[in-house]
Amino acid sequence: MANAAGETAPAILAANRISKSFGEIPVLFSIDFDIHPGEVHAIIGENGAGKSTLIKILSGLEQPTSGTITYDGQTVTLPPNGEAEAMGIVVIHQELLLAEHLTVADSIFLGRELTRNGFLRLREMREQAAKILDTLHVHVDPDARINTLSVADKQMVEIAKAISRDARVLIMDEPTAVLSVAETETFFAQIRRLSAKGVAVIFISHKLDEIMELADRVTVLRDGQLIATVGNQDLTPDSIAQMMVGRELSNLYPPKHEPDVDAPLLLSVTNLSAPGLKEISFELRRGEILGFAGLIGSGRTAAAEAIVGLIHRTGGAVELRGAPVNFTEVSQSVAAGLAYMTKDRKGKGLLLNVGLQPNLTLLTLAKHMRSGFLDGKSEVKALDRAVRRFDIRARDASVRVGQLSGGNQQKLMLGKMMESEPEIIIMDEPTRGIDVGTKQQIYHIIAALAAEGKAIILISSEMQEVIGLSHRVLVMREGRMAGVLEGAEIGEAQIMRYAAGIKQGGDDERISA
Template sequence: MQEAASIEASVLSAESVSKSFGTVPVLFSVSFDIRAGEVHALIGENGAGKSTLMKILSGFHDTTSGAIRLDGEEIQLPGNGQAEALGIVLIHQELNLAEQMTVTENIFLGRELSRNGLLNRAEMARRVGVMLAEVGLDVSPKARISDLSIAQKQMVEIVKAMSRNARVLIMDEPTAVLTDAETELFFKQVRKLKASGTAIVFVSHKLHEVMEIADRITILRDGQWITTKQTAEFTLDSMAQMMVGRELSDFYPPMNEADVDAEVVLSVRGMTTKNLRNVSFDLRKGEVLGFFGLIGSGRTELFETICCLGEKAAGTVSLSGVESSHASVAEMRDAGIVYLTKDRKEKGLLMEQGMGPNITLLALPRFIRHFMLDRTAEQKALERGIRRFDIRARDPKARARELSGGNQQKLLLAKIMEAEPRIVVIDEPTRGIDVGTKQQIYHFIAALAAEGISVVVISSEMPEIIGICHRVLVMRSGRITGELTGEAINENEIVRYAAGLKEETFRG
C-alpha cells in the first residue's frame, strides 16, 4: 500500500491523484509531496507518468480524481502556466522560448522592467548578464534565441525559471542536453536554491545525477507509485530494477566478434570543412563503430557533412568502393546510408503528425502509387515498425509529440529502417531515454550488426560507447586523435585521447 504523502511538511502535494486521457488511464491514485529546502527526484521509464504528474502539479493538466494541496490546503491550480503567480514554476522537457526574441526578452517576458514609462532595457540586460555568469553560460544577453545551440537554449530556460524566485521549481529532464561541466554549474545553482528554501522536483533518466543531487527519490512504473525513499536507501541497480520491474542483467547485449576482413562499406578520405581537419576513416560491414569526443570535437558535423546535411566539404566519400558524388540526402539514402539525428523534436520527427506519416517520410518514394500515397502500405509500415521496435502509444493515431521520449526514439529508428539502409548513423542514441528503453535500443543496435548492417554510434555517454562498440574513434578539435579496439576501449584511454593528453597519427 502506498504511504500517504507528508501533507503537513509539504509545500505542494498530490493526494491519490488519477488521470485519464479520454478512456485511457495514465496515473493510478498517485501521492507525491514536495518539501521546502529539498530536492525530490521523480524517476521511471518513459510512459511511467512522470511528465503527466508534473503537469498536474503545475496546473497544465487537471486531475481526473484526487486532490492537489498547497501549504496543506486543497487548491484548484490555475492553468496554462498561471500557477507561476503562486510560485510554482515548471521547466518543460520541450523548450518554451520565443526563438526570434533575445535572451533578455525571453527571461523578462511578461515581467519587463520599466522606468519613466519606458522599458528599462539596460537594467534587464545587466541582471541577465549576472544570471548567465552564475550558471557559466557564455552568451550575450542580446543574443537571439534562434542563434543558440540546444544546450545553450536549455540553460536559458533554466535561468528563466530560476529568475522567477519560485517557491516550487519543477524540472523535467533539465540536463538532457547539457555537458558534464554545464550540469555541474547547474547543480551549484540548484544547491543554492535548495539552501534558500526552494522546493525542487528533479525528473531525470540519468540515475547517477539523481544520486548526486536528490534528497528523496520517488519511483513510478506504468502510472503507479512504487516507492518513495531517502536517496541513501537506493543503489543505482536497485533504482533501475524498481523502474522496470525486472533485473537488468545483460544490460549490454553480447556482440558478435568484428570481422576485420569484412567489406569496407564506407570510406572517408580527407574530409575538411571550416571545423573538420582532414578526417579519414573506414567502416566495415556488420561493424558497430563508436565516435566519442567532447563538445565541439566535430563528431556530429562530420556525419552531417557525410550525409549531405551540413556544408559542402573537401574530401571523398566512397560506398562499397564506389565514390559518391555526395550531392544530396536522397542520393546518400539511395546509396544505403541514413542518419538518425540527436535532435528528434526539431529535426527528426514531424511532431504534429501521426506515427504513419513519420515512418514513411524518409522513404516516401517507396509509398507513392500513381502519384498518390498508398495508405495501405503506410499502415503496414507502421505495424512493422511497432512490432520491430516495440513502439508503445495510447492510441495508434497518436501524434509524435504525444509519445514519450523513448517511443519517439523508437519511431525514428523505424523511420530510418524503412529506407532499407546498409549503413546507419545514430547520433546520441539514448539521450533523454529511460534505462529500460536504453537496454532495448542497445539490443536493436546489436541485432542490426548481426544482420550485416553497419552502425555508427556517436555518443557522449562513455559507458555505452564501451558497452556496444567493436571499435572506437576519438575526436578532438575536428580531427580523429585515436583508434581503440579490444581491451583498449576503456574509460582511461578514451579520456586521454579526448582531452588531448594522447594522440596518434590516424589516416583511416
C-alpha cells in the same frame, strides 16, 4: 526505503496517488510525490518512464486522470497553461522558452511588465533585472539580446526570471543536459543558493553523479510506476541504476549474433567534423549493429546528418565500401544505399496530414513510375508489402498518418526507409515514445536486418536498448567520441561514465570496468 529526509517541514507541494492516461494509454500509475521547502528533489528514470508527465502534472500543464495535488497543505486544481507560475510554481523547460529577440531585462519581466499609466517603466525594470542577476552572481548585461547569450547564460536568465516571480517551487527538466562541466558547477552553486533560501527544487536528470551531488531525495520512476523515493544518504549510483532498469531484459531483446570478423567493411568514417561535431572516427561492418550512446545533445544526430549530407561537414572523410563519398543531399546517400531514419518522426519523418501510401513511397517515388507517370498499383503493392513485413496497424489506408499511434508511425517510417533497400541504415531513436510491445517488435526487426547482412547504426538515449542490441557501442559526449565499448564491456555503468564525462578519452586510455 521511504521518505528519509525532510520529515520536519510540511510538504509545500505533493502529489497523492496521481494517475494519468493519454487516451487509452496509461503513463502514470498512482504516483505519490512530495517536496519540502528548501529541498532538492531529483526525479530519475529511463525515457518513457513518465518523468516529464509527472512534472507537467505538478506544474498544471497536464491534469491528472485521478489523484490529487496538494499545495501548501491544501488540495488544489492547478491552472493550466503555465498560470501556476502566479502561485509560485515555475517550470524551466529543457528547450528554454525565451523569445530570442528580446533583451535579458525584457525576458525577465515578460508577461508581468512594470508599467505606469500604460507605459513601460523601462529603467526600473532594467535596474531590477540587474539586481536579480547580481544576487545570482550572473554576469549578464540586462540589455543583451537573448540570441547573443550562451545556452548556460540563457538558463541563468530563466532562473532569474523564476526568482523575479518569487518561485517557491522550481521545476527543471534536464537542466544540465546542455551545460559544460564548468557551467554545471556554476549552476549547482545557484541551486544550492536557492534551496538555502527555502525554494523547493525539483529536477529531472540522467546524470547519476550530479544527482548524488545535488539531490536531497531521489524519486525513481519506471514504466509509469513509482519504484522508490530515497534519501541521498541511502544511495549509490549502482542502486539507482538498478532501480531504474529493474526489468528482466532477456526476452525484450533478441539474441545477438556477432558479425563475422572478416565481414566486409561497409562504412568507414575518419575524423569527421561538422558544426557540433568534432573528429568522429569509426568503422561499420556488414551485419553489425553499432550503438551510438550519449546524452541528448552530445552530437549523435549531428554525426548521422553529417554522414548522409543533411549538414555540411567541415572536415574528415567518409568511405562507403572503400570509396570516398561526400554527400550533399539525402538523395545521393539514399542512392548509395545509405538511409537515415530521423528521430523526429512528426517534424521531419512523416507527412502527418496524408495517408500511409504517399508517406511510404515518398523517398522512393522513382521506383513507382511507369513512363514518367506514377503507377498507383505499384504503390499499393508496396504498402501491402510494408504492412505485412512491419506489422503496421491502421484502420484503413486512408487514415491520416497523424492519427496513427507512435509505434505504427515508427514502423511506417521504418518501412519507408527500407523501401530504398539500403545496405546501411542509421536509426535515430527508433523507439522514442512508443510502448514496450512495439519496442520489442522493432528490436526484433533491427536484429533481423543485421542478420540479413545490413549494417546498422543505432542512435538511442535509452541505454538499455543500446546495450541490448549493439555489438559495439560508441559513446559520445559534447560532440566528441568519449569511448568505444565492445563485448562484455558494454554495460550501463561503463556507458554512463563516458557519457557523463567521468571517464575521458579514446582507446589508449580505455580501462576495463
